[in-house]
Amino acid sequence: MAESPGDVTRLLQAWGNGDQEALNKLLPHIYDELRRLAGSQLRREGSPHTLQPTALVHEAYLRLAGQDRTRWQNRAHFLGVAAQAMRRILIDHARAGHAAKRGGDVVKVALDDVEAGQSSGETDLDLVALDAALTRLAAIDPQKSRIVELRFFGGLSVDEVAEVLNLSPRTVARQWQMARAWLYGEIAPGP
Amino acid sequence: MPDQDRWRALEQLFDEAVELDVASRAALLDRVCAADPSLRAGVERLLAWHGRAAGFLERPPLAVAGEAASGERAGARIGPYRLVRELGRGGMGAVYLAERDDEQYRHQVAIKLVKGGLDTEAIVRRFRSERQMLATLNHPNITKLLDGGTSDDGLPYFVLEYVDGVPIDQYCEAGALDVAQRLALFGQVCAAVDHAHRHLIVHRDIKAGNILVGADGVPKLLDFGIAKWLDPEMRVDATIPAPFRPMTPEYASPEQVSGGAITTATDVYSLGVLLYRLTTGRLPLEFASHQPHAIANVILEQDPRPPSEAEGLNEARRRRLRGDLDSIVLKTLRKDPADRYGSVEQLSQDVHRYLTGLPVLARKGSLQYRVVKFVRRHKTAAAAGVGVLLTLAAGVSATTWEAHVAQVERGRAERRLRDVRQITNSLIVEFNDALATLPGSTATRALLARRALEYLDELAKEVTTDASLQRELAVTYQKVGDLQGLPYQANLGDTAGARASYQKSVAILERLSAGPSPDTSDTVALGTAYQRIGSVLTRMNEPSGALANLRKALQIRERLVKPHPDDRELRQQLAESSVSTGDALLSSQGDTLEAMSLYDRARAIRQALLATTPDDPRLLNGLAESHHRLGAIFETFGDLLADTLGPANATKSFRQSLAHHREAMVIATRLLTNDANNMGFRRLVADATGETARLVAKSGSPGEAVDLYRPVLTSFESLAAADPANQEAGFDLSVSHRDFGVLLERHGDRADAERHYRQSIAISERTLATDPTNGERNLILAGTYAMLGDMLAKSGNTAAAEATYRKIVALGDRLRAGSPPSPSWRIVYGTGVWRLTNLLDRHGRAAEAAVPADAEMALERASADRTTASVQELFNAAQLLLTCRPVGLRDPRAAVAYAERAVALTGGKQALPAFLLVRAYYESGDVDKAVKAAHAALALLPTSFGGLDDAGIRRQLAATLGSQEGHASAVRR
Structure with a gap:
């Protein structure tokens, strides 16, 4: 853990109050913490491991914000930042896999339901491509991109996303629907 | 990219159409898009994707070993080529070694292939662009494009000259090349990059690993995978934020990490890193951490050491590098692109001048650069200096002098x-x-x-x-x-x-x-x-x-x-x-009522704040906390009233306590529902439910309480099972068994109660084995023994009760024997002796009881007789004097003296000693004083608990204390 829980809490608060600088200070700590949590799983080779962002994010939260019951706060903000960090971890890892240039482990996403007709039943999608598509989406519609980031990389439920972005769950569900369709068009094979 | 309005229109229409069936969709689009066929096409495309995207992105990302995936294509045929093995992977595809085996001799090539699943429009576009770049370039130090096409399964590919070589830095080390040889190789690399620049291509990823030197000693630049066409306006690729731009940190330039414009100077910088590496074997910058922000910081802020001062060089090499080569390398590595060489050609020429002993351009102007840099670095100090000059020029008046002092102080102190x-x-x-x-x-x-x-x-x-x-x-x-x-x-x-x-x-x-x-x-x-x-x-x-x-x-x-x-x-x-x-x-020992009103104020504040943010977990947690504290205070009031004035007078208090605990439980449950994996909330729910159950029992519904508590025990059981090494969890489970036992006993289920008491004791003893003098845990264990013993005594099982009480005394002895004795020993010991002597006396063994009872009494009184005695010590002595056995040891008058002192110490503001004083007066026979004291004690409770007149109090005291066996109020832990 990079900073004491109190500082993380303060930074979360400051960020919640619109201080963007606080986010910059916060991100490395959360990134570090998540990275450490994810590290043992990511480093292992040879056998598949499921990364469960939700579990990681919650565990990181407990560690960062402290377990003292009266101390935690701004969970919504935390989850928002954590999802972003999660995205970075997974993308960095995917890049590291590419950079290794020896067919080392690569982070992929299961797309088995996407192309039902495909013989293998499962296609692997490089997260780097998704990341790039998500970045393009952000240029057009930042909110949708954020929703995908929170749901997919952060593992948050629709309700949690709604809490983080201060939207109604209905709005989140609607936006998610379109964002997903658009991203599918950007990434999936075929016309 | 659609513009914002168009996107909104698309969104609105999509949202509407997606809710409809196919026929209604068509009707909607006919109506709305009659004049805008491209909008219609956009929506239809989105709807089609939506139809196929079920399940897409619904699962979390998986990390899997990629071996299987990478091997899958070996042996496959691409056009006339057969893939042999994978050579490497890039951002969009993989490079394979391939052979053209339909000819007489085997011709080896490298084939770059878009990976299945990645052939999105953007990736394919970039892939084509790389192919186009390679086709444009024709240089002996750049890998040649030989062929290209589309594979049978529709994936684009291109064929490159295969370089069977090693990265340039390894080549230099392996061959132990001298500086001149290394610089000559570097010159060839510069020529390749310069060639690309002349064709308006920036490589962006120059590094040792991308320059292979074959057996013939010719370096070849490869991987134009992230290269970019320079457009005339040098537009920045603003859609990709800096941290997500592909790059290799060790070779990345400041503008690459900060999101600045990418120009040919970017490649000059990376060439500088390469030159540093080739001449020193080191990298110019050291990255202690691999966090993106830390890497960026180093690249943006840290100045490299001159190559001649790099670590691990021998003196001859240092001398060779010192001076001109230092200047050349440092000039390529300047943070500001404008401070670097204007072109790769200039860099290359300077290296050539160095090799031929001519003065290098890099040294010109380097002094000026250093001065400028110095000033930039010490801006604050320089500004303070200017300040001093100005004040001197204006004449030193008293005020400006002070300002000057402040400013100097500030400058110094700031640093x-x-x-x-x-x-x-x-x-x-x-x-x-x-x-x-x-x-x-x-x-x-x-x-x-x-x-x-x-x-x-x-x-x-x-x-x-x-x-x-x-x-x-x-x-x-x-x-x-x-x-x-x-x-x-x-x-x-x-x-x-x-x-x-x-x-x-x-x-x-x-x-x-x-x-x-x-x-x-x-x-x-x-x-x-x-x-x-x-x-x-x-x-x-x-x-x-x-x-x-x-x-x-x-x-x-x-x-x-x-x-x-x-x-x-x-x-x-x-x-x-x-x-x-x-x-x-x-x-x-402060004011009980004030504490209560403080808790209530906290509750009110939090409730008011929650009106605007009803799910704010910090506030909800705080509100639960406030209710918990209020519940606890009302429960204490209830206990005092029940002990002194009878259970009927306690009902209202217990009801209020219950209401607060229930509220806390509801809030805790809501928190847990919002965040089901939060261990802290699970604890909170369990605690709040436990408190609620106890108050339900005290309010007269023990059966309901037992049902309410059952899941709490299960919860603590699973928490303890999840982490068997966690002492704290075991300790919690022990307390939970005990609390459940209390509820079962109240419900009349003594056999079950005994089972849970004993389970609690077993767990406590186990956790104590590693930490036998832990005061808090000994207190809990002693308390459980006391409850078990009391129940056994009530059931008439005197022998078992006696054995149990003796265990408490033994615990006290053990704590006392420690060096230093644990401060808890007195409470534990006192609890045991008080119970044991009571039991013995009631069963006709007064003589046996007298000695320990007397000794205990002496101990308590000795503490209370000190002038510095605490409220707690006075309270304990008074209580013992009122309730101990044999009855002959009791002394209500002495108890009055201690209780009066305790009340005085608290300024008459604390309910606990005030109620004890009521009892002491009453038992010493002074009923009038007892009634008066009762009024005073009741005044310490919220006004709603008053309302008893003198006669009422007299009646209640007689009913409650007159028949008192001294059994109900145990020594309080």
Whole structure:
């Protein structure tokens, strides 16, 4: 853990109050913490491991914000930042896999339901491509991109996303629907 | 890319259409898009994708080993080529070694292939662009494009000249090339890059690994995968934020990490890194951390050492590099692209000049560069210098002189403070955590903290006029204090030191708030400082000091909220202050009613704040906490009333307590529902439910209480099972078994109750085995033995009860034997002896009881007779004198004396001794005084519990105390 829980809490608060600088200070700590949590799983080779962002994010939260019951706060903000960090971890890892240039482990996403007709039943999608598509989406519609980031990389439920972005769950569900369709068009094979 | 309006239109139509069936969709689109066929096409495309995207992105990302995937294509045919093995992977595809085996001789090539699943429009576009670039370039040091096409399964590919070589740096090391040979190779690389630049292509990923040298000694530049066409306007690729741009950190230029414009100077920088590596074997910058922000920081801020000063060089190599080559390399690595060579050709020429002994261009102007850089670095100091000159020119009047002093002080102090803050931050951020995991590092950390404090103290002497610097100082002192010993987080355990640091912060902030320009933030910080002193003192078991400081914090926050009634953070702080002050009041024998009203105020504040943010977990947690405290206080009132004035008078109190506990339970459940994986919330729900169940039982529904509690026990069981090594979880489970036993006993289910009591005891004894003198756990175990013994005694199982009580006495003896004796020994021992002697006496063994009872009495009285006796000690002695057995040892008059002293000590504000005094008067036969004292005691409770007249009180006292066996009120733990 990079900073004491109190500082993380303060930074979360400051960020919640619109201080963007606080986010910059916060991100490395959360990134570090998540990275450490994810590290043992990511480093292992040879056998598949499921990364469960939700579990990681919650565990990181407990560690960062402290377990003292009266101390935690701004969970919504935390989850928002954590999802972003999660995205970075997974993308960095995917890049590291590419950079290794020896067919080392690569982070992929299961797309088995996407192309039902495909013989293998499962296609692997490089997260780097998704990341790039998500970045393009952000240029057009930042909110949708954020929703995908929170749901997919952060593992948050629709309700949690709604809490983080201060939207109604209905709005989140609607936006998610379109964002997903658009991203599918950007990434999936075929016309 | 569609523009915003178009996107919104698309979105609106999609949202509407997606809800409809196919026929209605068509009708909708016919109606709306009649004049805009491209909008219609866009929506239809989205709808089609939507139809196929079920399940897409619904699952979390998986990390799987990629071996299987990478091997899948070996042996496959692409056009006339057969893939042999994978050579590597890039951002969009993989490179394979391939053979054309339909010819007489085997011709080896490299094939780059888009990976299945990645052939999106954008990737394919980039892939084509790379192919196009390679087709454009024709240079002996760049891999040649041989062929290209589309595979049978529709994936684009291209064929390259295969370079069977090693990365250029390895080649240099392996061949032990001398500097001149290395520079010659580097010159060829420059030629390749220059060629690309002349074709308006920036490579962007020049590094040793992308330059292979074959057996023929010719270096070849490869992988144009992230290369980019330079457009005439040098437009920045703004859609990709800097951290997500592909790059190799070790070779990345400042503009690549900061999101600046990418130009040919970017490649010049990377070539500089390569040159550094080739001449020294090292990289110019060292990355201690691989966090993106840290890498960016190093690249943007850190100046490389000149190559001649790189580590691990022999003296001959140093001499060779010193001077001209240093200048050449450093010029390529300048942070500002404009300070580098204007082109790769210029760099290449300078290297050539060096090799032929001509003066190099890089040295020209390097002095000026250094001066400019110096000034840039010391902007603050330089500005202060200018300030001095100006004031001198204007004539030194008294005021400008003061201003000058302040300014000089500020300049100096600012730098020092920056240093100190760096030190403290690294203490808190880096060293502390890194060291915390190392055994025996506490001394080192303490030393670091002391060093930071020395700096701060010195600085505090210098900073005497500048308010904002003093403010910074105060905040830094607080930080150091947190590090030293803020309870409930990782600290050095130096609570006394923490207190001193906080006090220094307080001193500065008090001065500032009393000064001419007080700032609200000073007052806020002052409140925080007092609050922290309070929690440190609580931890140090100095309740009265804690109370004084917490009260100060409370008063400050009250003052702050008044003019800022809408400041939510201030109100939250006020609520938190109220609760901790209430806690301190109760533990320092303070005013019970005041504590109650503080808790209630916290509750009201939190409730009001929740109106706008109903799901704010911090507030919900706080509200649950307030209700919990209120519930506990009302329960205490109820217990006192039941013991003194009979159970009927306690009903109302218990009902109120129950209402608060129920409310806490509802809130806790809501928190857990919102965040089902949160262990803290699971604890909270279990605790709140347990409290509620107890009050349900006290309110007369023991059956309901048992049902309510059952899942709590299960919950603690699973928490303990999840982490068998966790002592705390085992301890919680033990308490939970006991609490459940109490409820079962109340429900009349003695056999089950006994089973749970015994389970609780077994677990407690097990956890105590590793820590036999733990005071808190011994108290819990003693309490459980007492409950079990009492129940056995009531069931008539005297022998078993006696054995159980003797175990308590034995626990007390064990605690007493420790060196030093555990402070809990008296309570444990007293509980055991009191019960044992009562039991023996009631069963005709008064003689046996007399000795230990007498000894215990002597002990308690000796403590209470000291002039410095605490409220607790006086209370214990009085209670023993009223309830002990043999009855002959009782002395209600002496009890009155002790109780009166206890009441006086609390200023008549605490309910507990006040009620004991009522009883003491009554049993000493002074009913009038007892009635009077009862009025006084009742006045300490909320007014709603009054309403008894003298006659009523008399009746209740007679009914409750007159028949008292001395059994109901056990010695309170």
